[in-house]
Amino acid sequence: MTKLRIGIIGAGGIAQARHIPTLLKNEEVTVEAVYDLNMDAAAAAAGRFNIPKIMNSYQELFGEVEAVVICTPNKYHAEIAIAALHAGVHVLCEKPMALTSMEAESMIEASKVTGKVLSIAFHYRFMKESIAAKKAVDAGDIGNPLVVRVKALRRRKVPGWGVFTNKDLQGGGSLIDYGCHLLDLSLWLIGNPAPTEVTGTSYNALSRVPGQVNQWGAFDHIAFNVDDHVTGYIKFENGTSLLLETSWSNNIKEDVIEEVSISGDKGGLDVFPFSLNYSKHGMLFNSEAAWLPGEDDPSIPQAQNFIDACLGRAEQIVKPEEALQVTQIIEAIYESSDSGKAVAVYTENREGGLLP
The missing domain is CATH 3.40.50.720 (NAD(P)-binding Rossmann-like Domain)
Known part of the structure; x- marks a missing residue:
């Protein structure tokens, strides 16, 4: 072979x-x-x-x-x-x-x-829970997605190794490094509708305070110039909206919070753990999966899909045009934070730029 x-x-x-x-x-x-x-x-x-x-x-x-x-x-x-x-x-x-x-x-x-x-x-797409959620959304189990809520939060886990806190080399911090994963996942789940307007705020206050506890090693708090906490609100052409919060350094009770939930007009779902939430016969139901097929390590199906695509046997799960959309939204969140204004996101039929 x-x-x-x-x-x-x-x-x-x-x-x-x-x-x-x-x-x-x-x-x-x-x-x-x-x-x-x-x-x-x-x-x-x-x-x-x-x-x-x-x-x-x-x-x-x-x-x-x-x-x-x-x-x-x-x-x-x-x-x-x-x-x-x-x-x-x-x-x-x-x-x-x-x-x-x-x-x-x-x-x-x-x-x-x-x-x-x-x-x-974007290996989060290859997690068992993500694949199950995608099947449910595509099958119409929740109807038309209306509101998406995304949290990618860590408690005092700024990467103290490599160049993660170097803005020139990385372009940003918690959003471009960590939040991008769950942003990409959520966009994929709802079919990557065209974004129209983005509002965002980025912070780096916590990591600039001397003597802060950090679970992932030491870093220079004086030179720290990337975001350690970001919020965003995205509107889409089809009327869907997305609320995003991501952080390396959040003061939360939990060590890590990773949540993607989608509310549709027929039902809703949570990805981690996977659960379908709906009403029927005048009652409310939450159905959590007892078992999900697939690999526990998403790196394995990610590599296999790339290999299959290279050999002409399969389509890519992560298409570059979809990854571009993630970059466009991240770019707009940072721009909105810097300007204090909402940002119109470029599409084929729309000029981008700050909104009045």
């Missing part, structure tokens, strides 16, 4: 904790090469996972593989993805897709021109 040859660009935590181990379990691929700007990190990853080749540049790596997984800081996603696609290489890029919607659009154009697969690693 001919195996799909894959390379890793960026040898940090997400590559070594998720992508490389997952790919090594798959009998249809080989991990042929790794590149990192930090050659010591590349060598460490190669040694740990028995990756045959350490490359001197990502351009050099393209000649050794048919597909790549991009695990670099966000700033380099677009540059490397576009170069890979034009080199004839399929791309699975870590989230978020890019720093800006303009960069994301350029990535999509490169994919269309070259005919190569471009997918973004």
